[in-house]
Amino acid sequence: MESIVTEKRVRKPEAPTAEPRTKSHDTPLLNNKVFAPYKVATLIDTVEACRISAETVLNRTGLSLEEIRNPHTLTSVRQYLTACDNIIAAGAGLGVAFEVGSRLHLSAYGMYGYALMCSPTMREFFDFAVRYHLLATPTLRLGWRLEGDLAIWEFTEIYREVMSNDLRNFLIRQQMMQNFTHVRDVAGEDRTPVRALFGLADDGTATEDERMLECPCFYDQPVHELHYPASMLDQAPELGNRLTRAMLEDTCDRLIGQAKMTSGVAGEVYQLLMLAPNQFPSMESIALQIGMTERTLRRRLRDENRSYADIIDDVRKKLALEYLTTTRMSVDDIAWKIGFSDSSNLRRAVRRWTGQTINEVRQG
Template sequence: MTEPARQAPALRSDRSGFPTLNQRIFAPFKIATVIDTVAERGISAEAVLARTGLTLADIRDPHTLTSIGQYLTACENIVKAGAGFADAFSIGSRLHLSAYGMYGYALMCSPTMRDFFDFAVRYQPLATPTVRLHWRVEGDVAIWEFREIYRDFMSDDVRTFLLRQQMKMTFTHIRDAAGTDNLAVRAIFSLPEDEWSKEDARELSCTCVYDGEANELHYPVSLLDRTPALGNRLTRSMLEETCERLIGQSRIASGLSGELYQRLLSTPGQFPSMPEMAAQLGMQERTLRRKLALEDTTYGAIIDDVRRKLTMEYLQTTQMSVDDVAWKVGFSDSANLRRAVRRWTNGTVGQIRAGKVQGAGR
């Protein structure tokens, strides 16, 4: 490593529990794509990586972990070095689903495009997100919405650059999954119209509207029923298990909820009440509740997830009796444990021990 990365204040996505800016949990594929793209216009890798604390060797190492803050810094560097919106579109067109590891492959294997939309939103924290994805149906269109979540940490030029990049990325991902003939019917930008507006329409192959209240891409609602060329329900289910584990690892490492996960996992079966946990942390119960709400979770949900993780581990890796497992994870009896297992996995204890329940490892 070279100089330390910029230390930006921790900020979670629109109060949702997304990774913080400095949390290093992402493979370097996005930064690598930026480097390769702008090299063609004479911007060096060293210029791209200035102030990120990363070297080119780090970026070429698939085991390197990077943060959203480092990616924002890299984009800030290239904009200052002269990269324009054409480069934003070029980066977006190169970030195919195949660049996103398990997340991208799972999306390509979606049984339907509706499943694709749902999965993309649910597991988006695996994709070095700079916006938060949402989707909805209104009349005859399926709408992607891109909510800005780190806006306070970038200049207007970088913000505009990243919004255009995101639009092109989503355009690329839909074509990767559903075919090149599946195009948006409209793009809405919260940005003012500028000299690049005609280029937006050309790059996105649709009408573009400006000064909107949101940033959106609209597709024909019929797209939701399309089957991706590589759609395979079983393969997607297997890949989803991996994505769920990765999401779980991110959750355990992040914020106040991450601290609670670590505390509870280290003392299985001993789950303090919320007032007791708040006292341990030196805060009021209402303060703990409010801070967890900002991370889009609750103390009860964290305890339930910890119980699930511990239960699956004990059932799959030990010969403990069901009564002992129940006691170990804080259930009053085995009947309550069996009901919880059914709720978590839609399977039984016996099926989990036999490895016959999809998703039991989540």
């Protein structure tokens, strides 16, 4: 044990990675209520054994227990962070973080979770988990890469500036345990990590961390990672079904499209553009409204794999399809309302967006 705990660094293979990293670049806005309440509900159920009441968990969140039990309630990342802060202040230790993570099985994640369970291979499971992670009330950004004989989950902090050290410690362990649980859900109980790397100090928790994650743990690392043997990537999960996964992926695509409208800097730009769709302000004007320079805005959007032109196109698409399918407005009027100079530009755009003509879109 001593050699595991005191070793501070794990050398990474110096050879180039065999495959590019797969990363999620989407970051939900802290206060946007777009997530089902399953994580808060799991938190409440978990800490009941610690004699921490639901009222304590929900303090300052603006949520009631009745709302949390309603699957149609929408919650925000900030509300979940607040609930975690509450239980930490009430005495919940890191063991609760592991317990919450172990209870958040894929069945708790709706369509996203069911799609993951139906993954035809573990490689596709890893890819899908990252690509659609925005649907999972993310408190860290998820990524994965193949490096030598390891398949590596990467956990990147995205809200560090609003977290205490205690909250960071809690959420990083919870996320690692969630991924540990999800891999077991699809690959079987015997699938365990090779090692865990924590970008945290060793505060005397190594024994418990290793017991819960069933692998050696290393601290003071430059990253938070969970390493699995790459040999598992070609494994076919017991519930894998390519057709069912394809059907569920269509639903997840729609959900992720809705979530991206309220995620990151791109989400802020999207919402501002929706306020005046027929006369889109300049990028400089939008940057001033957000409180940054145009150059910074361009860089931030690039970091999220978006561009100002792409977001304008998204706004036009959403509004055009809504007007075409729910109103009897003329094509010329719709073109004007979404900032096109004439109807021919709208017709070309609709064909590009949908592969259909305007008449076909209107006929359903």
